[in-house]
Amino acid sequence: MRNDVSGSAVLVTGGSSGLGAAVVEAVGKAGGRPYVLDRQAPADGVPWVECDLADTRAAEAATRELADRAGGLDGVVTAAGMDVPGRLADVPAETWERVVAVDLLATAAVVRAALPYLERSRGNVVTVASTLGVKAVSDATAYCAAKFGVVGFTRALAAELAGSVGVTLLVPGGMRTAFFDDRTEQYRPGPDAVLNDPAHVAQAVMFALSQPPGCAVRELVVCADRESSYP
Structure with a gap:
């Protein structure tokens, strides 16, 4: 019976910054x-492989x-993600497709490669979507497409596995x-925006990773109590 992650090997995509x-x-x-x-080194001493996740075979x-x-592997957390907001006609096609590749296609690629190891350990996968994977907004067609895709992919995967x-x-x-640093002012959270601490969200991930075989935590919504994009 697993009730913690002590000794467990957990692969984290995007583990050098943010939620990862x-x-x-x-x-x-x-x-x-x-x-x-x-693509960047994580904290000192953490084993890692440099990888551009947009290259799904890599x-x-x-x-x-x-x-x-x-x-x-005992666990996989697909925390890597990116977004370049803008109107569909204004975002270069290569950029739009890169968002979908990193956020959705790489999620599937990493899980696919990890499956033989996870099946042996009866481990856990945590995929990271977004509140914009359940609520669509303007100027986020790539991000919403990718994160809506993660929601559908994960629900189907849960049934499959x-x-x-x-x-x-x-x-x-x-x-x-x-996540918001490189955006123009119009696409940054306003000064009164209420944002969550990634360390708090990480505790929800730990809860999911620590569940014993046979116990299914299907979905977790974790946000600041005044999150404007949910529900």
Whole structure:
């Protein structure tokens, strides 16, 4: 019976910043062994493989490399994500498609590559969608398409893997991370915006990862209590 992540190997995509970094820290503090896929190095001492997740075949290969290095996997958290907001006609096609590749296609690629390891350990997957995966807004066609896709992918995956791998859909609201830093002013949260602490969201991830085989935490919505995009 699993009731914590002590000793568990957990792969985190996007683990060098934002929610991913908060999950890496939480796993380490709980006695687990975090492993990271990212384009930038995570915290010192955390094993990682440099990977552009938009290259889904590279993401699969990197996942297998880390899983073999870890001696298997007990958990996967697909925290990597990006967005470039703007009207459909104004966002370059290459940029639009990169958002979908990183946020949706890489999620599926990493989980696909991790499945043999997770099935052996009866481990857990936590995919990271967004409140904009259940509520569509203007100037976010790529991000909403990708995150709505993560919602559908995860619900189908949970049905497919029932009885073998735990699958949890995480739907977070806005968080105090660097996610909004490179945006123009019109696409940044206003000064009165209420954003969640990624460390708090990471605790919800830890709850999902720590469930014993046979116990399904299907979906978690975690946001500031005054989140404007949910419900």
